Amino acid sequence: MQKLKLLYRETNWWWPLLYGLGGAMLTAIVLTIDLYAKELFPSDWKTTLGLAQTIHSAVFTGLLTMMTFTFSTILVVLTTYSSQFSPRTLPNFIENRQVQHIFGVFIGTVTYSITMLFFMRPSLKDSVVASAVAVIVVLIAIVAFVAFVHIVSQSIRVTTLLDRLHEEGCMLIEEHTNAIEAGRYQLVSDNGTNHPFGVTATQTGYLQAVDYYLLIKSDRHVVIDVAIGSYVTQGQRIGNTTQQDVEQGIIIGPTRSAEQDFPFVIQKLTEVALRAISPGINDPNTARHAMRQIGDLLRRYTVLKDGHLLVSGTGTVVMSRLTFAELLYLTFYQLRHYGKEDISVLATMLESLEIMKRSALPEHRISIDQFIPFVCSEVDWSSLNEWDRRHLEQAEQKARL
Structure with missing residues (x-):
């Protein structure tokens, strides 16, 4: 299906x-x-x-x-x-x-x-x-x-594209949250025991999706050790199972798909922001709008705790997920590098972190607070004029609240 x-x-x-x-x-x-x-x-x-x-x-x-x-x-x-x-x-x-x-x-x-x-x-x-x-x-x-x-x-219009990407990400989070509230999904800290049979990638490409309901219909237990969106090679061991022939429920393709891949939606927003702050386009306001959309999506995401995804039925599937700290770093590490000379971009990055903290679980708030110094780590404060330094300091203080 x-x-x-x-x-x-x-x-x-x-x-x-x-x-x-x-x-x-x-x-x-x-x-x-x-x-x-x-x-x-x-x-x-x-x-x-x-x-x-x-x-x-x-x-x-x-x-x-x-x-x-x-x-x-x-x-x-x-x-x-x-x-x-x-x-x-x-x-x-x-x-x-x-x-x-x-x-x-x-x-x-x-x-x-x-x-x-x-x-x-x-x-x-x-x-x-x-x-x-x-x-x-x-x-x-x-x-x-x-x-x-x-x-x-x-x-x-780039704003229309950003709104559609934001809506796409909201739908993925809502589906995930509703499934957890309904008891169809659970988030667990342990991925379970090692099962006797290995699960290997049938081809080289990206892990696009997993058909959970196909895998849990029979009495078998499957553990996938790589997250959705990961690049795998043919024959690579990506998990283990109690029975063989489970590969038909694991979909691998030449490109990433946003069907179950929330980080891919974030990546598309990040790439739009990166292209906007490039010297060839030089549109920092578009980058700022994209980062605010990212902040709102991750604000919705921070209500979910870290852990592996457990889908239960007659059998079980345990799916690996990125931690929030990993997702946070992968979202901003390129933006921080290429936007380090633009005060407005750095300030909006801090603003997006402040947006995330509004609904974040305590452990995610800690990750955000630890990430704030990383955003400004390449800023040469001594070379900033008074107005730029004051603006950036105010954005940093607001993000720490």
Whole structure:
């Protein structure tokens, strides 16, 4: 089930293909009506065969041009995402279901027009429904095109991307928290005993997800020693189990997936912030907004204690997790290095730490307090002017409260 869910999320041609098949089915329905049910429609709907062919030819040509423009626009957006935001954020636009539905509408309309034009025969004599349906589908395609322009204009904004990443992270934390509150998940300090059989990676790549419910249905106990999102190589031992053949429940792919990987969402936000403070882009305010979003996500995350994830059923699965301190370091160590000369970036980094402490468990507050000196460890305080030093000291004092 988890494999199907991941496949559905990462498959980008599924909806356009269904719309294309829908266009072909619409052609079959319209032809059937034209051949056997002409008398059921008013005479005003009737057009000559020549006019119907002209309408469908114009529809096909116009929509093919519109679809070409749409595809070119998508490529421009993907280039912008890759060059200005982060290559890891490309799926956030490609997997947008609204874009896939709109592109599917274009494909379905073009499919209907070209197939209907092919089946236009002199035996029809006059076309009843075909021309009217062509006009209707064109109007639908125009509405879809207007919606596409709006979606692209919103998606190209970096704040929209950051909000979507923030929402994606919130959903992952909420699912995790709800599962713990419902008793489906538990956080334990010990990963259990070593079981006799080893679990090895079936291929080289990233551990994308684990199908917990597939593994716990049978009476077997599985321990995974690497966290979701870790890079593994083929044949690498990644855990142990009481029974063999559990690899089908462990999904490994060439790229990381945000299906179960909360640190990957944080990494995408971090990369957007890093790209924003690079000399080529020089947009520190975007970096500051990204760090505030990171602070809010980790604020939600700090209500969860450290430990391994235990999923119980007929069997059990124990999954390794990053500690909060490890996640905190991996989130900020690059931002601290590349933003050390920008006082606004360092101050916002301290602000995000202050945001995290608002809901943090006591052990996580200790980790945050220990991390604060690390953020400012490369700052040359003696070279700062009075205003910069005062601003940074105030941000540091506020983070320690």
